[in-house]
Amino acid sequence: MPRLQAQEKQDVTFEQAFRGQATDIMQPLPVLKGWADADHYLEMRRDAASGRMQAMKVDARTGKAEIYTAPVDGPSVEVRNRDIYYKGVDGNSIRLTNDTLEEKNPTLSPDGRYVAFTRNNDLFSLEIASKKETRYTHDGTDVIYNGWSSWVYYEEILGRPTHYRAFWWSPDSKQIAYMHFDDTKVPVFPIYSERGQHGYLENTRYPKAGDPNPAVKVGVVPVEGGNTVWADFNEKDDQYFGMPFWTADSKQLWMQWMPRSQDNLKIYSIDPKTGAKKEIYSENQKTWVDWFDDVPFLQNNQGFLLQSDKTGWSHLYLHNMDGSLKKQLTSGNWTVKDVVSTDEKNQIIYFTARKEASTRFDLYKVSMKTGAITRLTFGNYNHIINIAPGGKYFITTYSNLQTPDRMALLDNNGKVIRELGNSKGNKFEQYNLYKPELTTYKTRDGLVLPMTITLPVHMQPGKKYPILISIYGGPNAGTVYDTWKFSPGSQWWSQEGVIQVAIDNRSSGQLGKTGMNYIHRQLGKYEIEDYMDAAMWLRSQPWADPSKICMTGGSFGGYMTDMALTYGADVFTHGMSNFAVTDWQLYDSHYTERYMDTPAENPEGYKITSVMAYANRYKGVLRMAHGTMDDNVHMQNVIQLVDKLQSLNKPFEFMLYPGERHGWRGPNALHASTETARFIYTHLLDKPFPATFNAK
Incomplete structure (x- = not known):
């Protein structure tokens, strides 16, 4: 009888496999939009009367849901028709620039008073209230870029999500750090387009293996304008700079540096007033060292966290602000993936790792005081984590090769509060x-x-x-x-x-x-x-x-x-x-x-x-x-x-x-x-x- 039932099960059709026709094998999980606060998550639900999707604020402990009224959006900026527009909290848009050249990567200052951007490979800012424009650099050309990445930095170091942006506001909105690129010696690679009657060439400064790289220097300029203070590096050295990080008090700009060989990574603290540098951290490996995606600072200058694979496995290290090691928090032949939350009040760091098996991710917490590690997820499943601010609760989407995705809400001790969804559809067994x-x-x-x-x-x-x-x-x-x-x-x-x-x-x-x-x-x-x-x-x-x-x-x-x-x-x-x-x-x-x-x-x-x-x-x-x-x-x-x-x-x-x-x-x-x-x-x-x- 079981054999007969197996034979009666149906196959998917071509239309279901390749043209999107429904099968009801799977069904959607709840659509979550993050957390409203430490105790409430946001879920999109369909309103029975209108049929429209509505954001609901759900109490993590009780499950009680109410319509979510989003806080008023802060101001924002965007490029429209090659000019910058500012949208205030009242929803009205103001045109800030009006010229023939395109502004790129407009970025609001943390205090919302200014917008920085690049134009024609130079760096500018504009005071929103007065529309007063300040130009910081004057040497932008087709091979000199200020605050705009050279291609290899965009692709490999700063990353595609930056959209070539290579400038960073200080937290106090009083300074802008930026990278200056000189692509003069970088070879041009021609890419041919067949479009039109004659076609055309798209020329890119693309350094292939062994080619000259862009010459790069890092500077800081006051928001009101004036001379750039250059970090104390030799622009002519064959070197790379990684993503920089401002300290919370805006008194230091931390720079990642590597030689071209990429087997030594240093973090320097740069004084934005003088350009003087001080070595904070150095790591050498016989093969290569990867850039740090982030350098999380603890509050009140209590230290910073690094994730390094220098032992052969990626682990967490807690350092004092002077760079000295305070504590290695994790160790062993397993890999930390991401730090997802830090609870400084209770001295807890939440992170994901491939610890139980290299083919699965779990959520853990580690005590910054004792180094004790606790697994918070359950079962032989792979877990995708959405954690609440502060780490009081988390939602996991969990599955394995034989088990369709399910969703559950847990507290920070790993106790399941309730299941939220199962992706197995009504016709899964058919x-x-x-x-x-x-x-x-x-x-x-x-x-x-x-x-x-x-x-x-x-x-x-x-x-x-x-x-x-x-x-x-x-x-x-x-x-x-x-x-x-x-x-x-x-x-x-x-x-x-x-x-x-x-x-x-x-x-x-x-x-x-x-x-x-x-x-x-x-x-x-x-x-x-x-x-x-x-x-x-x-x-x-x-x-x-x-x-x-x-x-x-x-x-x-x-x-x-x-x-x-x-x-x-x-x-x-x-x-x-x-x-x-x-x-x-x-x-x-x-x-x-x-x-x-x-x-x-x-x-x-x-x-x-x-x-x-x-x-x-x-x-x-x-x-x-x-x-x-x-x-x-x-x-x-x-x-x-x-x-x-x-x-x-x-x-x-x-x-x-x-x-x-x-x-x-x-x-x-x-x-x-x-x-x-x-x-x-x-x-x-x-x-x-x-x-x-x-x-x-």
Whole structure:
């Protein structure tokens, strides 16, 4: 009888898998909008009378809900039609600038009196009440930027969320710190657009591995104007500056500094009045050191918190303001992920970590006094945490590979107050759903690493099935977690008979910085060998078709796929590579040299990690795709590999996406997914390609 019931379960249809038609397999969890205060969370609920979504303020202890009246929004600024507009608390907008040049990154001062911005690569501010404009710099050009990032800083150091902004208000609104960039010596990389009759070139100052970097200096200027006070660094040194942090009293600007080799990180305290610097912290590693995303200061200058992986695992350290170590708060062969809240009154820090298992995240608290650590989450689940201000309560969205997402509210002792939601839909039990399994594989040198395997739902004894391995593979960017990952598209491929696999290599984060250190000066070598070891184990299984072992990925995952079909050609038979690096000499300086050093310092490392070095081994079927205007991983990468394969008279598939950057959007995204499906049907399933995929 159970067998008959299993056979009666239904499959998802094409429309459900790829066109968004409802299945009711899953249902939405409550929509939370954070916390109103330490005791009330915000939940969006549908009003029965109007049908509109309404924000509700819910008492964490009792569950009592009332309509939430949001506090009056503070003032804000935005760029509209290339000018700055100020929106006051009354909701009225005022135009602050009116000129032909575009203002960028308008940012209100903490006291709301001023707005700072850049225009034509110079730094300005404007007093809102009087509309008086102050210009701080006068040397902005097409290669000199004030408060506006050079490309490599935007991409690799300050980060894309900054939108190129490289200036920071002091907490007292009396000073602005900013970075000054000189890109004169940075080589120009041309990106061609085919648009229009003649096309055009987009030129970017892009330092590739070993190239000159931008010259950078850090300055502080008074809000009323005047001379910039430059921090006491030599602008001509080959160095990097990380994200700066003002102390709460605005008396110090803390700067992160590294030499170009990126194996030494220092934090300096800068006196904004004189530019004098004082070393607060220094960390050396034989491989590389990563920037600190944040340096949380304790109140009343009681110290600061650092998260460092200098022992081989990421842990928390409490320091005095002079930099001396007060206490190491966590230790062991496990990884702290994030500090999510600090309760200074009770001397408690709340943080997430991969402590119970490297494939799961839990919430913990640690005493700043005793160092005692308490796990606050429960079960063999992966937890995504939303904590209340001060840490009195938290909400977890928890799941594992076999358990759909659920949501619960807990107190700061880990006691469940109530369950808030279950994503299992009304028809969950009516479908014959795939069941991913978490397992491990062993590398040739004895490391044990995780992977997930999803077998076909209609698996037949004795039949062999193609394997599709989806990876990324970059440092500290694992994809194997014990968490719910259902998607209708994956369900479709399981129904069609594809074994779907995810694999993490030694540098993925599962083994902390200890695992990442292996790849130093040979980025890609250990990673592809780990994937080869996993694939060899997969090939040996009775359900695997060893003639159809396919890898797919984008960016670093595209590089791994190209390596799989060349370096690993005796193991992998098929590959779909998207916007891939093919030779590390072609990628940017800061990212590449962190792991590889410069080409002059490490010529052998660059040689043995280039896809082109193994093109003569290529066999099987490789499909490559790239956007013609990719400004991150230049199309140059795939063109050089195409040229090499053609010179060797090797067959391959190649797709260009005109005008696309690093990834696909809009109609091209649909086309790319359709071509992926075509590849799977043609080369892995040996089935006719369904015409339904071609419909828009």
